[in-house]
Amino acid sequence: MDFSTVSLSPALATLIFCITCLAGHRYRRVWKAEGPRSQYWLYGLVAASGLLALGFIPIELP
Numbered sequence: 001m002d003f004s005t006v007s008l009s010p011a012l013a014t015l016i017f018c019i020t021c022l023a024g025h026r027y028r029r030v031w032k033a034e035g036p037r038s039q040y041w042l043y044g045l046v047a048a049s050g051l052l053a054l055g056f057i058p059i060e061l062p
Helices: 010-032 037-056
Strands: none
Touching: 010 037
């Protein structure tokens, strides 16, 4: 597979950004409420993977 052609559309990048923000917000809420550790991991991994995707996959420009 040729990874040099992989890029995100602006709409998909916006969707990933919104999901990442919501996951980060939920992570902080669980952290402050000292909730279950499984939720820490779930929301933390979703937020981290979204940030990594936005940071390392280029966005295609029209």
